[in-house]
Amino acid sequence: MRFEISKVLDAIEGRLTTDPKLARAVLDLAEVVRYVDFDGGRPATLLRLGMVVDALGRQLAEENVPVYVVVHRALLSDADLTSNERMVVRRWADDGVVEVLPNPGERVLEVADLLGLPVLSRSRFDNAVGRYPWLADQPGRLLAPVPAAGGPALVAQVGGGHEPTSAAPSPVGVQLLGRMWRCPDPECSSFGSMRVGRSGGQPPPTLRTGMPTCPRHDERLTDAGHRPRAELLSVRIDGMVRRRFVVAADEPVVVGRAPEGGGIILGQWLTDEARRWISRSHVRFELQGSELVAHDVSTNGTGVRPGGSTDDDQRETLKRQARPLGPTDVVELYAGVQIGRSRLWQTGGVANPTSVMAEAPTMAIRIADR
Numbered sequence: 001m002r003f004e005i006s007k008v009l010d011a012i013e014g015r016l017t018t019d020p021k022l023a024r025a026v027l028d029l030a031e032v033v034r035y036v037d038f039d040g041g042r043p044a045t046l047l048r049l050g051m052v053v054d055a056l057g058r059q060l061a062e063e064n065v066p067v068y069v070v071v072h073r074a075l076l077s078d079a080d081l082t083s084n085e086r087m088v089v090r091r092w093a094d095d096g097v098v099e100v101l102p103n104p105g106e107r108v109l110e111v112a113d114l115l116g117l118p119v120l121s122r123s124r125f126d127n128a129v130g131r132y133p134w135l136a137d138q139p140g141r142l143l144a145p146v147p148a149a150g151g152p153a154l155v156a157q158v159g160g161g162h163e164p165t166s167a168a169p170s171p172v173g174v175q176l177l178g179r180m181w182r183c184p185d186p187e188c189s190s191f192g193s194m195r196v197g198r199s200g201g202q203p204p205p206t207l208r209t210g211m212p213t214c215p216r217h218d219e220r221l222t223d224a225g226h227r228p229r230a231e232l233l234s235v236r237i238d239g240m241v242r243r244r245f246v247v248a249a250d251e252p253v254v255v256g257r258a259p260e261g262g263g264i265i266l267g268q269w270l271t272d273e274a275r276r277w278i279s280r281s282h283v284r285f286e287l288q289g290s291e292l293v294a295h296d297v298s299t300n301g302t303g304v305r306p307g308g309s310t311d312d313d314q315r316e317t318l319k320r321q322a323r324p325l326g327p328t329d330v331v332e333l334y335a336g337v338q339i340g341r342s343r344l345w346q347t348g349g350v351a352n353p354t355s356v357m358a359e360a361p362t363m364a365i366r367i368a369d370r
Ligand SMILES: [Zn+2]
Pocket: 183, 184, 185, 188, 189, 190, 191, 192, 214, 215, 216, 217, 218
């Protein structure tokens, strides 16, 4: 069973992010791992995180939906997890894909407030409603993961309903996310100067007496200048949103069938015809000043549909050319294989998103894997 479980944990790891642009909900791992009523199994298991991630994906009808996970440091030594699970959480912490804190307190609510995200929790946070009125005012900002036929579901704790709702970042969140921050610890996985290549994805600081602070080290952060601009894009194939990605000012992104040297891999979602047409590296997205630019690097060319037009007469083709994209322009690599700004496509259109639990043998969830 171990092998399959580690594959599931890898799949779950692919859905963890502290990038403010990519995260779709916030949760407290120490709470979620103890939802024993999901499966009647061990007192705690990481597999329940996968079940909650799946529930979020189903309710957003979207593939590859990432979550922002806050972890109480005590969980790293929690004997209710297997030693393998504890090791995995430690790795996630070291890689900075989860936020491990000595005292999470209300960090889940703070992150949700700063980023405008929904919280996935069974707690009602009655004591925090004064500070975070959206807990009571906005149905869909606080959703309880509960057992349901066909797998766990999310239920709004206020006003009923099931729709996870995002809002704009709070005004303080906008200020904090406009800057880069530095922790005195250069190896800090959130704000360290050693963390190269993830500049746009830096998580939000915590506020202690109004001052931006590293939630992990409890140290005052210094302002390291403007955060590079970034655009959030979605891959939509035959009407289904398969994943989102970020293009930051210092990080161009190549999209194709299987780009060399990293990038967004489309191969897994393509028909044979589309696979033949689309180049390994097909189109590069980059930010030039205030503009998002698509640069064709393919054999067959890249289409652009101005304003998302469905009229084929308006479709332009780039041949090794670059073109700035207007806010509603859609890039098309092959018929139905599209990339545009994420806000263009509010619903994901995926009836059955791929489960992170796909590799889990049914029994694995119940068996004590010690
Ligand atoms: Zn730090």
